[in-house]
Amino acid sequence: MTTPARRQPAGREPAGRQHRVLVLGGTGEGREVAELLWQQADLEVVSSLAGRVLDPVLPVGSVRSGGFGGPEGLATWLRDNDIEAVIDSTHPFAADMTRNAARAAASTGIPLIVLHRPPWTKCPGDRWTQVPDLAAAAEAVPGLGGRAFLTIGRQQVRAFAGVQDVWFLVRSIDPPDPPLPARHQLLLARGPLRLEDERELLQAHHVDVLVTKDSGGTATEAKLVAARERGLPVVVVARPPLPAGVETVGSAQAAVRRLREMVGPA
Numbered sequence: 001m002t003t004p005a006r007r008q009p010a011g012r013e014p015a016g017r018q019h020r021v022l023v024l025g026g027t028g029e030g031r032e033v034a035e036l037l038w039q040q041a042d043l044e045v046v047s048s049l050a051g052r053v054l055d056p057v058l059p060v061g062s063v064r065s066g067g068f069g070g071p072e073g074l075a076t077w078l079r080d081n082d083i084e085a086v087i088d089s090t091h092p093f094a095a096d097m098t099r100n101a102a103r104a105a106a107s108t109g110i111p112l113i114v115l116h117r118p119p120w121t122k123c124p125g126d127r128w129t130q131v132p133d134l135a136a137a138a139e140a141v142p143g144l145g146g147r148a149f150l151t152i153g154r155q156q157v158r159a160f161a162g163v164q165d166v167w168f169l170v171r172s173i174d175p176p177d178p179p180l181p182a183r184h185q186l187l188l189a190r191g192p193l194r195l196e197d198e199r200e201l202l203q204a205h206h207v208d209v210l211v212t213k214d215s216g217g218t219a220t221e222a223k224l225v226a227a228r229e230r231g232l233p234v235v236v237v238a239r240p241p242l243p244a245g246v247e248t249v250g251s252a253q254a255a256v257r258r259l260r261e262m263v264g265p266a
């Protein structure tokens, strides 16, 4: 599916912009990168969203939506759209997209920068159980608590569907894909999430264990602080590995600086 939708700030037109950059988005950093690119008069930005969120927050500039059809589809799209560089600002757990971007970059010779936000770091007082994947997280939960706060997005809640004797508070932006755990309550919410709200939530639902992916960043980290304050155990799912050889940066600003080096001065 491709849904071209334009959302350009008044007074800014792509005409005269010489370098087209694709931003693989769906994150706050993706929107930040798009905004920073827009501020540079010679750059045109096209952001790409997976198209899974029903009502996405849109970045500035052109936006397309939906998969490309694997690495080959992306390579064709890059050539057809005269893209000079790609900034992958997808979520650290969007491993397929990043792998496809790396393969498309290798086959086309179009440079790729991967914005990989730093993971969260364990602080004094944290009671983390770090696990390699969601299956391991599901195994760990019953040994840690009976009322779990599950904050892993909507796509893989099914990994917890077979967990017995645990009640889950499941939070995601859109309703999660079934099957869901037998005993659960849904909470639809979008970050950024405030510490006082997270505190209240843990207390109101008598949560005794938190489950999260190691997403990093500030938008959703308040839950970790709230869990630390209450001395709760937290199951932290490790990130999937990055493809070998990709160039990474840690912030939107660093991505745009590196992009500037690649396409040359304005």
Ligand code: NAP
Pocket: 024, 025, 026, 027, 048, 049, 050, 051, 052, 065, 066, 067, 068, 069, 070, 071, 073, 074, 089, 090, 091, 093, 094, 095, 096, 097, 098, 100, 152, 153, 213
């Ligand atoms: P994924 O598993 O790595 O990607 C699966 C497929 O979805 C890709 O192969 C690609 O399809 C398509 N896709 C993913 N991101 C895309 C993008 N930005 N533009 C166009 N197509 C895209 O990714 P995911 O985990 O489903 O995440 C999807 C989107 O949600 C990403 O943009 C990511 O930043 C955002 N997100 C993910 C998480 C998470 O925890 N995974 C959390 C917050 C936000 P084709 O092979 O057909 O090109």
